[in-house]
Amino acid sequence: MSYDIIISWLQATLRWSAPLLLVAVGEIFSERSGIINMGIEGIMLCGALCGIAASFYSESILVAVLATIALGAVMGLAVAYLTVSRRTNQVVTGLMVNMLATGATNLLFAMMSETRSTRVGTFPIIFPQAMQRIPILGEIFFCQPISTWIAFILPFIAAVVLYKTKWGLNVRAVGDHPQAVATAGLSVIKIKYQAVICSGIFAALGGCVLTLGEVGYFASGGMTGGRGFIVMAAVVVGGWDPLRTAIACIIFGAADAAQLRLQGMGSVIPYQFLQMLPYLITVVALTGMVKSSHVPKTWGAAYDPDSH
Amino acid sequence: MKTEKKANITTIPFLGDIILSGSRTLIGIALGLLTSGILIALSNANPLVAYGAMIKGAFGDIYAFCNVLVRVSPLLLGGMGVAIGNKAGIWNTGIEGYMYLGAIGSGLVAIQDWGLPSALHILLAVIAGMAFAAAWGLIPGYLRAHRGVNEVTCTIMLNYVAIYLTNWLVSDAGFFAESGAFFPMSKIFQDSAQLPILLRGTSLHPGVFVGIIVCLIFFFLLKYTPFGFRTRMLGGNPNAARYSGVDIKKQIILVMVLGAMLGGLGGAIEVIGLRHRVYSDFVTGVGYECIAVALLAGGNPVGVIFAGFFFAILKVGGATMSIETGVSSSMTSIIMALCVLFVIGVGLTDNHRVKKKSNKADAVAVVKQKEE
Numbered sequence: 104m105s106y107d108i109i110i111s112w113l114q115a116t117l118r119w120s121a122p123l124l125l126v127a128v129g130e131i132f133s134e135r136s137g138i139i140n141m142g143i144e145g146i147m148l149c150g151a152l153c154g155i156a157a158s159f160y161s162e163s164i165l166v167a168v169l170a171t172i173a174l175g176a177v178m179g180l181a182v183a184y185l186t187v188s189r190r191t192n193q194v195v196t197g198l199m200v201n202m203l204a205t206g207a208t209n210l211l212f213a214m215m216s217e218t219r220s221t222r223v224g225t226f227p228i229i230f231p232q233a234m235q236r237i238p239i240l241g242e243i244f245f246c247q248p249i250s251t252w253i254a255f256i257l258p259f260i261a262a263v264v265l266y267k268t269k270w271g272l273n274v275r276a277v278g279d280h281p282q283a284v285a286t287a288g289l290s291v292i293k294i295k296y297q298a299v300i301c302s303g304i305f306a307a308l309g310g311c312v313l314t315l316g317e318v319g320y321f322a323s324g325g326m327t328g329g330r331g332f333i334v335m336a337a338v339v340v341g342g343w344d345p346l347r348t349a350i351a352c353i354i355f356g357a358a359d360a361a362q363l364r365l366q367g368m369g370s371v372i373p374y375q376f377l378q379m380l381p382y383l384i385t386v387v388a389l390t391g392m393v394k395s396s397h398v399p400k401t402w403g404a405a406y407d408p409d410s411h
Numbered sequence: 412m413k414t415e416k417k418a419n420i421t422t423i424p425f426l427g428d429i430i431l432s433g434s435r436t437l438i439g440i441a442l443g444l445l446t447s448g449i450l451i452a453l454s455n456a457n458p459l460v461a462y463g464a465m466i467k468g469a470f471g472d473i474y475a476f477c478n479v480l481v482r483v484s485p486l487l488l489g490g491m492g493v494a495i496g497n498k499a500g501i502w503n504t505g506i507e508g509y510m511y512l513g514a515i516g517s518g519l520v521a522i523q524d525w526g527l528p529s530a531l532h533i534l535l536a537v538i539a540g541m542a543f544a545a546a547w548g549l550i551p552g553y554l555r556a557h558r559g560v561n562e563v564t565c566t567i568m569l570n571y572v573a574i575y576l577t578n579w580l581v582s583d584a585g586f587f588a589e590s591g592a593f594f595p596m597s598k599i600f601q602d603s604a605q606l607p608i609l610l611r612g613t614s615l616h617p618g619v620f621v622g623i624i625v626c627l628i629f630f631f632l633l634k635y636t637p638f639g640f641r642t643r644m645l646g647g648n649p650n651a652a653r654y655s656g657v658d659i660k661k662q663i664i665l666v667m668v669l670g671a672m673l674g675g676l677g678g679a680i681e682v683i684g685l686r687h688r689v690y691s692d693f694v695t696g697v698g699y700e701c702i703a704v705a706l707l708a709g710g711n712p713v714g715v716i717f718a719g720f721f722f723a724i725l726k727v728g729g730a731t732m733s734i735e736t737g738v739s740s741s742m743t744s745i746i747m748a749l750c751v752l753f754v755i756g757v758g759l760t761d762n763h764r765v766k767k768k769s770n771k772a773d774a775v776a777v778v779k780q781k782e783e
Contacts, residue, residue, distance in 0.1 A: 191755040194502050194563045195706055198699050199748045199755075205696075206744035213739045214454065329571055336568060375579035382568040386550075389560045389568075403561070 112360050113243045120356030121247075121254035121316060122147070122309040126334040127341075127348050128261045129305025135265065135343055136298035137278040137401035138186050141197020143306040144331025145204025146178045150310030152208045155321045156215055164226060164315065171311040172304050179303020183296045190405035201331070212321060225319045226250040226312070250316040258349035265345060274298050278399035281406050291406055306331070333359075336385035342392060343399060355381040436707060439754030440721075446753070447746040456736040468731020469724040475731075477613035481685060483723035485510065485694065487622030488677030489701030490708065490715040491629055492670035497710035498633060499666040500646035505551060505566030507698025508573035509544040509674025510681070515580060516543030517679035518597050518689040519587065521604035532603040537679050544675020545668050547573065552667030556660040562667070570698065578691045589688070597689040606684040616684030623716060625673065630712035642666060674698070696744070703751045722747060 126143055133140040140146075153174045158167035182200060185191045226248035228235070234245040265271040276284045277294045285291050313330070314321055333355050341348025362377040392398070448458035469479050489506040496503030517540030525532070551569060554560035580587045582595035589596050606616040633639035644652040645662050653659050682689055704722055708714030729743030 185752065185756055189756050192502075194504065195702065195751070195755060198504070198702060199751045202696075202699060202703070202744050203748035203752070206741040206748065209741035210454065210739045210745065213741070332567055332571065335564065339564060373579045373583050375575040375583075378575045378578075379572045382571045385568045386554075386560075386565055386572075389565055390554055390558050403563075 108364060110239060110242050112357075112364055114246065115360035115363070116353065116357040117243065117247055117251055117255070118316070118356075119359045120353045121251040122313040123330060123334055123337060123352040123356055124254040124258060124309075124349055125312055126306045126309035126331065127337050127352050128257050128345060129302035129309075130334055130338050131261065131341075131343055131345055131348055132265070132274055132298045133302035134338055134402065135278045135399055136274045136295045137281070137399055137404060137406065138183070138295055138299050139193045139197065139335075139403045140179075140182055140186075140299055140302045140306075141194055141331075141335065142178070142182050142200030142204075143197075143302060143309075143334060144327055144329065145197075145201035146175060146182075146303050146306035147310035147313070147327045147331050148201075148204045148208050149178060150175055150307030151314045151326060152212060152310075152321050153307065154311030154315045155319075156211075158315060159215075167315060168308070168311065171307045175304035175307025176300050177303075178307065179300035180296070182303060183299035187292055187295045187299065187406070190407065193403055193405075208321075226316050248316050250312045254312065255349075258345040261345040270294075270297075275399075277406075278401055281401060285408065291408070295406065309334075333381050336381055339392075340385055340388040354384075435757055436709065436754050439757045440707075440750045442753040442757065443746060443750030446749050447742065450745060451736075451738055451742065454738055454742075456738045461732050461736045461738055461742075464732040464735040465725070465728030468728040468735075471731075473610070474613055475727065477610060477615040478727045479720070479723045480619040481614055481616065482726050483719050484616075484618030484622045484684070485677040485681050485697050486701060486704050486719040486722055487619070487626055487715060488673050488680070489698060490704030490719050491622075491626050491712060492673035492677070493702050493705035494708055494710045494712060494715050495629060495633070495642070495673070496666055496670045497705055498646050499642045499662065500649070501555070501663060501666055502563045502702075503548075503551075503566060503667055503670040504563050504702055505548065505569055505671065505698070506674040506677075506701045507694060507696075508566065508570040509548060509671045510678030510694045510698060511573040511577045512547040512671075513540035513544040513675030513678030514682040514689045514693065515577060516540040516675065517604075517683055518600070521600035521683055522587070522598040524601055527603055529603040529607075532601065533606060533683060536600075536604050536683055537676065540679030541672045541675045544671045544678065548668045548671020548674075549664065552664040552671075555667065556663040574692075574695075577689065581689055581691050587689075595691045600683060600687045604683055605687055606680070614685055616680070618680040618684045621676070621680060622719070625676075626712045626716050633712065638665075674701075677701075700747065703747055706751055707754060 126147060130140060130143055150171045153171045154167045157170035158164060161167065161170075178200070182196060185196045186193045228246060229249045229252075230245040235241045237245065265275065273284065273289060273294050274297075277291050277298070281291045284294070309330075310327060313327065334352070337351035337355055338348050340351040358377055358380045362374045365372065365374040365377060444462070448462070451458040451461045468475055470476055489510065492506055492509070493503050517536035520536040520539040521532070527535070547569065551560070551562050551565040554565055555562040578595070581597050582588055587597050589598050606618070609615045609617060633642060641652065641657045641662055644655070644657060645659060645666075649659060652662075678694060681694060686693055700722055704715060704718040707718035707721070725743050725746055729740045729746075732738055732742070733740035
């Protein structure tokens with residue numbers, strides 16, 4: 104009995120971590136370039152609805168993913184325009200994008216009532232039945248939809264891009280020493296735009312995976328449930344490093360999965376305390392790492408091309 | 412070149428600032444309403460009819476307007492809590508958490524049957540709420556002041572902790588939760604701890620007046636007292652403030668705790684005035700609306716009153732609009748968000764304002780040093 108619970112918990116841990124990992128990868132690039140994209144919660148929500156709607160009307164997962172990418176890019180562009188070009192406060196911009204997204208998704212979902220009761224096509228499981236039937240491993244790893252696998256490979260790719268490619272170097276340089284980048288003749292603004300748009304795309308994809316990867320439906324009224332903020336927390340706890348952030352995401356995913364199981368079991372520890380855990384860990388981690396050098400040097404500050 | 416021109420407008424003493432910030436806000440709101448109008452039209456309703464329904468819903472009769480007054484009270488108190496932080500250059504985004512803690516604190520007192528006279532019971536409940544919220548605000552305040560922790564991330568994380576804490580208290584905690592309720596809620600508050608209803612047939616409680624008075628008090632506090640001067644100096648130029656002898660750490664903690672107390676007061680009034688119980692999601696989203704209120708107000712306490720009323724009208728009118736035109740009431744939050752986004756997107760960027768302010772504060776510091 105308890106054995107089954109552990110297996111289903113591990114399986115759920117991977118499943119719940121997948122959207123977090125996707126969103127986190129984008130957010131790392133954005134924050135490394137100095138822009139805190141707080142709108143990821145809202146963009147995720149929009150991506151979740153977009154994925155469902157596109158999948159419902161086009162009956163194709165591929166179209167749904169492409170539509171989600173396009174939406175994420177547009178929303179990322181909007182955030183980038185406001186925070187980079189207009190130099191608005193990044194916190195306020197993000198929070199307002201979230202408010203806008205909550206309203207907009209509720210509004211649109213109310214208009215698309217036909218999608219409500221229907222389950223749409225979800226991400227396929229790529230492994231053959233035989234592999235899924237392998238005890239333990241099959242249940243935990245091979246029953247996962249393809250999206251989970253991609254999400255788990257992504258942090259490694261992100262680490263390579265961030266540390267080994269020229270663009271990754273540019274992004275890190277823009278976040279730490281924008282003036283140096285400008286002196287080298289590169290466009291700080293352009294790189295920041297790219298990084299923020301990247302975070303928009305991945306946030307939308309994360310939302311899409313949340314709905315299409317598992318449940319196959321959208322629930323109005325904030326179905327992302329603060330996951331965007333959990334990702335922001337994971338990025339901080341992970342010290343803006345893709346792999347360490349991925350570990351933080353998996354731990355938070357595990358807490359989330361455990362919390363859902365405890366809710367059903369009526370355990371000694373109230374499940375709400377497990378729900379608090381990611382946020383408490385983040386506050387402690389924030390306190391511990393302030394003095395460290397991990398924080399991008401222009402984190403959250405506006406870049407003014409005129410000031411040297 | 413362009414920026415220099417803009418700087419010229421702001422250098423007109425006193426008037427320049429008002430014209431600039433006022434017109435910027437109004438243009439932003441107008442653009443926000445215009446864009447929302449297009450969205451309303453896209454969802455098959457006449458925007459003019461919809462906005463008309465909204466105004467009617469907020470001002471149509473005395474009951475509607477009382478509804479606005481009830482809705483505005485947490486926005487005023489929370490908005491002021493954020494605004495005072497803005498003045499000091501701090502983003503106190505934890506209003507939602509403070510409201511929950513305020514509700515918990517006052518709830519713990521309000522459910523007790525001590526046989527106290529009503530005025531005393533209410534006072535105790537409010538004080539308990541504010542104390543709980545102040546303790547909660549002390550955490551990010553201390554971390555920001557002494558450890559340099561980013562207050563935005565910290566307060567938002569603590570908001571979620573507060574939400575889950577409330578969730579647990581109202582659903583499982585035996586001493587607080589109503590047992591056998593269909594919906595997670597606290598025990599009902601004693602009659603003696605409930606705020607009086609000012610107008611029969613409505614739910615109008617004195618919260619709105621408390622809110623307005625608090626805003627006015629802070630207007631004077633910020634403008635005419637040493638405390639206000641130190642706060643504005645901290646926001647203008649922390650270095651200048653430090654050189655002129657302001658205890659920056661103390662001031663940061665003070666500002667954050669004050670903001671938290673205002674948020675807690677808002678939450679306490681909401682439960683003892685309107686709900687008479689603590690529910691799990693009773694202020695969800697209001698904390699973020701308060702940030703928007705403070706932003707529209709540009710951190711100005713009198714502006715908070717106007718911005719608070721604007722949002723309350725949108726919220727109350729939005730419900731009527733939804734009934735009369737079929738546009739979902741979620742349109743309200745779209746309008747709010749668009750207005751704020753346009754206000755911050757239009758006109759001067761924050762940086763220019765800060766730069767100008769810091770010059771001013773620098774000059775002040777120099778003058779002060781010379782005097783010494």
